[in-house]
Structures are given as structure tokens and as C-alpha cells.
Amino acid sequence: MGGATSKNRVQTANNAITDEKMEELKMMTSLTAAELQRVLVIFNKLDIFQTEQVDFSEILAHVDFIKNSPFGERMLEVYDLDCSRKLMLKEFAMLCSIFVPSCPREKKLKFLFDLYDLDNDGGLSTEDVFDSIKKMVSSEQTLKQHGGVKWK
Structure with missing residues (x-):
């Protein structure tokens, strides 16, 4: 290849x-x-x-x-x-x-x-964790809006 x-x-x-x-x-x-x-x-x-x-x-x-x-x-x-x-x-x-x-x-x-560690401060703050969860939830909602994941 x-x-x-x-x-x-x-x-x-x-x-x-x-x-x-x-x-x-x-x-x-x-x-x-x-x-x-x-x-x-x-x-x-x-x-x-x-x-x-x-x-x-x-x-x-x-x-x-x-x-x-x-x-x-x-x-x-x-x-x-x-x-x-x-x-x-x-x-x-x-x-x-x-x-x-x-x-x-x-x-x-x-x-x-x-x-x-979204703010790159070397620690995981409450805000880092909250923002990470928001990213995951937002991604999940987008998947639901578009019909979910299709497995091949």
C-alpha cells in the first residue's frame, strides 16, 4: 500500500x-x-x-x-x-x-x-468537567437529531 x-x-x-x-x-x-x-x-x-x-x-x-x-x-x-x-x-x-x-x-x-483540562491550567476544575459533559451531551443531542449512529 x-x-x-x-x-x-x-x-x-x-x-x-x-x-x-x-x-x-x-x-x-x-x-x-x-x-x-x-x-x-x-x-x-x-x-x-x-x-x-x-x-x-x-x-x-x-x-x-x-x-x-x-x-x-x-x-x-x-x-x-x-x-x-x-x-x-x-x-x-x-x-x-x-x-x-x-x-x-x-x-x-x-x-x-x-x-x-480544557483551560490548560494543569488541573481539572469544576468548569473543565462541566464543559466536558456539555460537549458530550451536545454531541448526543446532535446524534438524536440526525437519526443516531448507523452501524455498518
Whole structure:
């Protein structure tokens, strides 16, 4: 699926990265080589202008597990390390790695804490919890208005 490996580079749909970069991404994300390859293919499909960064709007429009979450935009904000409203490959891979079984529990818990810490103050205030619940309830009401979730 678009990935031929040479001695020093991994070729993906639009781009090639070095083996060293691939190893660095594997170490920082807990993704297997196959999982990382899939992440690279998705990222490169979203990076249509080959700028090595993808705008939130592209991710929200095309990545189902983010698009369908009431916390989709917040997930992106948690991993947008430079607050640019764009994710670089490293940030996108770190986000995707949270959802694989091999991700350490501590990383998942840190992600959840950061997800609900809406004001980024390092704590979960009553307002953070209330606003998080409002997001979930609002999402549930939207689902009911549009006929619910359809399972394939």
C-alpha cells in the first residue's frame, strides 16, 4: 500500500522519510512499523500540498475517529505542540499512537487528563468537567437529531 523500503528511506504515498526518522517515531509513539506505515500513508494523503503539516480542518474532515468524536478538535489541540492549528507528522503519529493497544497506560491517562483540562491550567476544575459533559451531551443531542449512529 504505497510503501517500498530501501536501505535508508521509507517511501510513502507522497513523501519519503529516513530510517532514522522512522525509528525515532517508533520510539516516541509505541507504534509498530506496520502501524506507523499506515499513519504515514494517512498523513501523506491529508498533506495534499506536501508542506509536512496538516491543518485541523483537513483532519477533522477526513479522519473518522477524530471527526466523529465530540472531543475531535480538542484531541488535535492536545497534540498541537506549537499551537499552529496544524499537526506535523510527529504530532499526528503521537495522537494516533494513543489509540493502539500497545500504548502505555500512563500515556493514555495523561492524554485523557489533558483532553479534559480544557483551560490548560494543569488541573481539572469544576468548569473543565462541566464543559466536558456539555460537549458530550451536545454531541448526543446532535446524534438524536440526525437519526443516531448507523452501524455498518
